[in-house]
Amino acid sequence: xxGDKEMARKQFEKAExxxxxxxxxxxxxxxxxGLTLDPKAAEERRKLHQVETLAIQEKGGNPQGGFAVKMKGxxxxxxxxxxxxxxRHEEEIIELEKSLRHQxxxxxxxxxxxxxxxxxxxxxxxxxxxxxxxxxxxxxxxxYRKLGKIYGGQLDDPEKAINYWEKVKxxxxxxxxxxxxIRDLSAATMVKKAEERKAQAGDESxxxxxxxxxxxxxxxxxxxxxxxxxxxLRMIKFKYEEVKKDPKNSRLYRELGTLLQExxxxxxxxxxxxxxxxxxxxxxxxxxxxxxxxxxxxxxxxAELKAKANGSTPSPEVxxxxxxxxxxxxxxKVEEYDRRVKAHPTDYTLKLQYGRVLRLAGKIDDAIxxxxxxVKDPKLKVQSKKEIGECFTTKRLYDMAKVQFAEALExxxxxxxxxxKELKYNLARACEENGNIDEALKHYxxxxxxxxxxxxxxxxxxxxxxxxxxxx
Numbered sequence: 001x002x003g004d005k006e007m008a009r010k011q012f013e014k015a016e017x018x019x020x021x022x023x024x025x026x027x028x029x030x031x032x033x034g035l036t037l038d039p040k041a042a043e044e045r046r047k048l049h050q051v052e053t054l055a056i057q058e059k060g061g062n063p064q065g066g067f068a069v070k071m072k073g074x075x076x077x078x079x080x081x082x083x084x085x086x087x088r089h090e091e092e093i094i095e096l097e098k099s100l101r102h103q104x105x106x107x108x109x110x111x112x113x114x115x116x117x118x119x120x121x122x123x124x125x126x127x128x129x130x131x132x133x134x135x136x137x138x139x140x141x142x143x144y145r146k147l148g149k150i151y152g153g154q155l156d157d158p159e160k161a162i163n164y165w166e167k168v169k170x171x172x173x174x175x176x177x178x179x180x181x182i183r184d185l186s187a188a189t190m191v192k193k194a195e196e197r198k199a200q201a202g203d204e205s206x207x208x209x210x211x212x213x214x215x216x217x218x219x220x221x222x223x224x225x226x227x228x229x230x231x232x233l234r235m236i237k238f239k240y241e242e243v244k245k246d247p248k249n250s251r252l253y254r255e256l257g258t259l260l261q262e263x264x265x266x267x268x269x270x271x272x273x274x275x276x277x278x279x280x281x282x283x284x285x286x287x288x289x290x291x292x293x294x295x296x297x298x299x300x301x302x303a304e305l306k307a308k309a310n311g312s313t314p315s316p317e318v319x320x321x322x323x324x325x326x327x328x329x330x331x332x333k334v335e336e337y338d339r340r341v342k343a344h345p346t347d348y349t350l351k352l353q354y355g356r357v358l359r360l361a362g363k364i365d366d367a368i369x370x371x372x373x374x375v376k377d378p379k380l381k382v383q384s385k386k387e388i389g390e391c392f393t394t395k396r397l398y399d400m401a402k403v404q405f406a407e408a409l410e411x412x413x414x415x416x417x418x419x420x421k422e423l424k425y426n427l428a429r430a431c432e433e434n435g436n437i438d439e440a441l442k443h444y445x446x447x448x449x450x451x452x453x454x455x456x457x458x459x460x461x462x463x464x465x466x467x468x469x470x471x472x
Contacts, residue, residue, distance in 0.1 A: 008038035024055040042124035052104040065103030089119045123154045139347040158185045250280035266297045298329040333357045348377035382411045398434035
C-alpha cells in the first residue's frame with residue numbers, strides 16, 4: 001500500500017508538470033492513473049475534475065454532459081451498477097471516474113462517486129466530492145445531509161456538521177433527522193468542552209470538576225427530543241446558559257429563537273434572530289429565520305381570528321378584519337418569497353412556492369413564469385406542470401391547459417395514485433370546458449374505472465352521457 005501511494009504521488013507530480021505546460025489531456029490521464037493507485041487522494045480528485053471541466057469548456061462542450069454523452073455512457077453505467085452489486089467498490093470508483101471524464105459536473109454521478117468513496121472509508125475524498133456537488137447545486141439537500149453525517153461522525157467536527165445539518169433544515173424545515181442531529185451535536189459539543197476543561201483542571205480543581213460533571217449531565221439531557229412545551233422551556237433554559245458562555249455564537253441565538261418561536265413568543269424570537277445577525281452579519285440562516293418567523297406569526301394570527309369566528313356568524317367588523325389580515329399576509333408573502341427566490345436563484349422548490357403565492361395574489365402570468373422555471377427540477381416537474389395547467393384554466397386557455405395536464409400525466413407511473421386521478425380530472429374538466437365532450441367523457445370514465453367515488457366523476461359521466469344522447 002505504501003508503495004502504491006508513493007507511485008501515485010509521482011503520477012500526481014507529473015500531472016502538475018503537464019498542467020503547467022497546458023497539456024490538459026495528458027494531465028488528466030496522469031491524475032486518473034494516480035487515483036487508481038491511491039483512491040483516497042482527495043485534493044487530487046478535486047483537481048482532476050477541475051482540469052476535466054476546463055478541457056471540455058475549451059472545446060466548447062458542456063461539462064454537465066448531455067444526451068449524446070449519456071447515450072455513449074450506457075455501457076459504463078451498466079458496468080458501474082454491476083460492480084456496485086458485486087461490492088467491488090474500488091473498481092466502481094474507477095468506472096465512475098471514466099463516466100465523469102466527459103461530464104465532470106454531472107451531479108448524479110458525483111453523488112454516486114461520493115457514496116462509493118464513503119464505502120471504502122475515503123472520507124476526505126467523499127467530502128471533496130459532495131462539496132463539488134454543492135458548488136454546482138447549492139440547494140442539494142442530500143449532499144448537505146451526507147456532509148453533516150461525515151463531519152458529525154468519522155471526521156469528528158461537530159461545528160461543521162451542525163452547519164451542514166442547518167442547511168438541510170433551511171431547505172426542509174420539518175426534517176426530523178436534521179433537527180435531532182443539530183440537538184445532539186450541540187449538546188455533544190458542550191459536553192466535550194466541559195470534559196476538556198476537566199482534563200486541564202487536574203487534581204487540584206476537584207470542585208470545578210464536579211461542577212463540570214453536573215454541567216455535562218445537564219447538557220446530555222438536551223439530546224432528548226423536545227415534544228411538549230415543558231420540554232421546550234427546559235431546552236430554552238439550557239440554551240440561555242449556552243448563550244451566556246458563548247455570546248458571539250450566532251447559531252446559539254438562532255436555536256434559542258426557534259424554541260421561542262415554537263412557543264409563539266414572537267417578539268422574543270425576533271430579538272434572538274436579530275441578535276444572531278448582529279453578532280454575525282453574514283449569517284444567512286438568521287435572515288431566513290426572520291422571514292419565516294413573520295410568516296408563521298401572521299399565519300397564527302389569521303388562524304386565531306378564524307377560530308374565534310368558527311361556529312358563529314361573524315360580525316361585519318370581524319369579516320373585515322379577517323379580510324384585511326389575509327390581504328396583509330398575502331402581500332407579505334409575495335414580497336418575502338420574491339426576496340427568497342432572489343437570494344437562492346437555483347432553489348426550484350422556492351420558485352414553486354413563490355408561484356403558488358403569486359397565483360393566490362391573482363398574478364397569474366407571473367405565477368406561470370415561476371412554475372415554468374421550477375419544471376427544470378425533475379422532482380418538481382409533475383407538480384409544476386399541474387400548476388401551470390391550472391393557471392391556464394384560470395385564464396380560460398383550455399387547449400394550453402390540456403397540454404400541461406397531459407404532459408404531467410405521462411410522468412406519473414402509479415395510475416391509482418391521488419396525483420394521477422387529480423391530473424386526469426383536471427384534464428377532463430379542461431376538455432369539457434373547451435367543448436371536447438367525448439374526450440372529457442373518456443377521461444372521466446378512466447377515473448371511474450379505478451375510483452368511482454372520486455369527486456363528482458360519476459354524476460359528470462351520467463350528465464355527459466345524457467347530453468350525448470340528446471345530441472344524436
